Each structure stands twice: as C-alpha cells, then as structure tokens.
Amino acid sequence: MLPKYSLIVPIYNEEEIIPELYRRLNAVMNRLDGVVELILINDGSRDRSLQLLRELHQKDPRICYLSFARNFGHQIAVTAGLNFVRGQVIIILDADLQDPPELIPDMIEKWRQGYQVVYAQRTQRLKERWFKRFTAYFFYRILKKLADVEIPTDTGDFCLMDRQIVDILNSMPERTRYIRGLRSWVGFEQTAIRFERNPRFAGEVKYTFRKSLALAINGLVSFSIVPLRLSTYLGLIAAAAAIFMALLVLYWRLFVPHSPLTGFTIILMAIFFLGSVQLVSVGILGEYIGRIYEEVKARPLYTLAEVGGFYHKSSNSTR
Numbered sequence: 185m186l187p188k189y190s191l192i193v194p195i196y197n198e199e200e201i202i203p204e205l206y207r208r209l210n211a212v213m214n215r216l217d218g219v220v221e222l223i224l225i226n227d228g229s230r231d232r233s234l235q236l237l238r239e240l241h242q243k244d245p246r247i248c249y250l251s252f253a254r255n256f257g258h259q260i261a262v263t264a265g266l267n268f269v270r271g272q273v274i275i276i277l278d279a280d281l282q283d284p285p286e287l288i289p290d291m292i293e294k295w296r297q298g299y300q301v302v303y304a305q306r307t308q309r310l311k312e313r314w315f316k317r318f319t320a321y322f323f324y325r326i327l328k329k330l331a332d333v334e335i336p337t338d339t340g341d342f343c344l345m346d347r348q349i350v351d352i353l354n355s356m357p358e359r360t361r362y363i364r365g366l367r368s369w370v371g372f373e374q375t376a377i378r379f380e381r382n383p384r385f386a387g388e389v390k391y392t393f394r395k396s397l398a399l400a401i402n403g404l405v406s407f408s409i410v411p412l413r414l415s416t417y418l419g420l421i422a423a424a425a426a427i428f429m430a431l432l433v434l435y436w437r438l439f440v441p442h443s444p445l446t447g448f449t450i451i452l453m454a455i456f457f458l459g460s461v462q463l464v465s466v467g468i469l470g471e472y473i474g475r476i477y478e479e480v481k482a483r484p485l486y487t488l489a490e491v492g493g494f495y496h497k498s499s500n501s502t503r
C-alpha cells in the first residue's frame with residue numbers, strides 16, 4: 185500500500201544519532217493516522233551510518249534508504265529523497281534532532297487546514313556558536329532584501345509539503361538546489377510554525393564553514409541578480425571618485441603654489457581601489473557564469489550506489 189506520509193532525512197556521518205533518531209521518529213510515526221514511509225539518504229558517509237540504515241530497513245519495513253556513491257551535500261540528498269517519495273504529505277527534517285520530530289503532528293494539522301507548505305521558523309537557536317548565529321542572522325536578512333521571491337527569514341529545510349509542491353520541485357531542472365528558496369518560489373498557501381531550535385543531539389556539525397558559505401552564495405545567486413548590478417554601482421562610484429580626484433589635482437596645479445600632492449601613496453591607493461573593484465566584479469560575474477556552466481553540463485545531480493526498499497512504485501514518482 186502506498187504511504188500517505190513520507191519523511192525525508194539526509195544522513196552524513198551520523199552514526200551516533202541514528203538510534204535516537206529512530207526512537208524519536210518511531211514514536212511520532214506510530215501516532216500518525218496513515219501509512220508512513222521514512223526515507224533515509226546516506227550522503228556518502230564514512231562511518232557506520234549506511235550499515236545502520238540497512239539494519240533499520242531490515243527491522244522496520246516502513247524504512248527505505250538511498251545511498252549515494254559519494255558525498256553530494258545536504259541539498260542534493262534532500263532532492264534525491266524528494267525524487268523517490270511516494271506519500272501525499274512530505275516532511276523534510278535534519279538527522280541531528282535539531283528539528284524536533286514532535287512538531288510533525290502540528291504541521292499536519294496545518295496541512296489539514298488547507299496549507300500546501302508548512303515551514304518551521306526558528307525563534308531561537310539554543311547553544312549554537314555565536315559566529316553561526318550571527319552570520320545566519322545577517323544572511324537571512326540580506327537574502328530577504330535581495331531575493332526576487334519572498335523567502336521567510338530564519339527558516340531551514342524543516343518543513344511539510346503537499347505532493348503538489350513536491351511534483352513541481354521535481355520537475356524543476358535546475359542544478360543549484362536551494363530548497364528553501366525553491367519552496368517559496370512555488371507559491372501556493374504557505375504558513376509558518378514557530379519553534380526553538382535545539383542543540384545538536386550528538387556528533388559534530390556536518391556543515392563546515394565552507395559548505396555553509398557555498399549554500400549562502402547559492403541562495404543569493406540563484407534567487408537574485410542584484411549582485412550583478414553591484415558591479416555597475418561599484419564602477420560608478422569608482423568613476424565618481426576618479427573625476428573628483430582629477431578636478432582636485434587640476435585645482436592644486438593651477439591655484440595652489442605648493443601642491444599638497446606628495447608621494448605616491450594616493451596613486452597606490454587608487455590602484456588598489458580600482459583593482460579590488462575589478463576583481464570583485466569579475467568574481468560576481470564568475471559566480472553566475474559558473475552556474476550557467478553547471479546547468480549546461482547537465483550532469484545527473486547524484487549517483488546512487490544502493491537503494492533499499494521502494495517496492496511499490498508510485499505512478500507519479502520521477503524515476
């Protein structure tokens with residue numbers, strides 16, 4: 185029988201968490217009013233995670249798993265899960281229990297009220313490093329200002345989506361999968377549910393600074409072209425500064441007997457300033473061109489090494 189609810193959880197080196205994750209999810213799954221499937225995506229873990237997923241699949245037929253041939257990243261893992269889901273109602277959550285599974289029944293209640301998307305919005309981040317809280321705070325606010333769609337602040341991927349939304353996401357060909365943005369782009373009736381973000385249950389954060397930065401740039405670049413305009417503005421500012429300096433030098437030459445223009449400091453400054461304006465502009469251009477290149481190559485988003493479960497195919501599943 186096809187499931188009504190599908191839960192998607194990406195897993196990357198989470199061996200310490202999987203037993204507790206299953207315990208908490210199982211309690212919630214048993215309370216739901218329909219058949220549930222739990223899809224665990226192993227994103228190229230190097231620890232015993234895959235082994236644990238196989239065991240869970242043996243023990244509990246509601247559990248299916250996908251295993252990538254290498255680490256493709258969180259957003260791609262969630263995308264793979266979305267490609268395989270068969271339920272009417274799809275819920276995405278992190279493995280580390282920072283997104284409390286106990287919120288799921290409340291989200292489903294909102295779905296019953298007619299919302300197609302119910303996203304969880306953090307009111308507070310408990311015990312996360314100040315640097316993460318600080319950068320995340322500013323990033324979400326900048327994104328909100330620049331993005332062409334309204335992307336709510338302080339929301340991650342923890343959300344409930346109706347099948348209709350997931351079908352649309354699956355039909356989007358783009359390679360840069362900034363799921364929280366794409367989800368907003370789709371539209372329909374969306375609502376928030378507020379929660380306090382708990383600290384990670386165990387283990388290290390899997391989003392390194394580099395991965396977080398890449399995610400942030402992906403979000404900005406795929407939902408805004410304002411950064412491209414930034415080069416124009418920077419260029420105009422540089423031009424204005426240059427004209428002002430030219431006039432100043434002319435004035436000094438013509439009307440001031442002992443020109444205060446001493447040494448080459450000012451020339452060096454001008455060179456550095458222009459150099460950085462140019463490099464920043466080229467860099468921004470590069471971000472966009474790089475993404476065009478990625479799209480044109482049209483490689484598959486991930487490679488699957490192993491699939492466990494999914495014996496009943498859904499007619500509207502994409503593969």
Ligand code: UDP
Binds near residue numbers: 197198280
């Ligand atoms: N994750 C993943 N692939 C990665 C990095 C992270 O599948 O390359 C998963 C990880 O297992 C977890 C979720 O993404 O389920 C969020 O990661 P984490 O808690 O480390 O990041 P946070 O969002 O808390 O900063």
Ligand code: MG
Binds near residue numbers: 280282
């Ligand atoms: Mg986390």
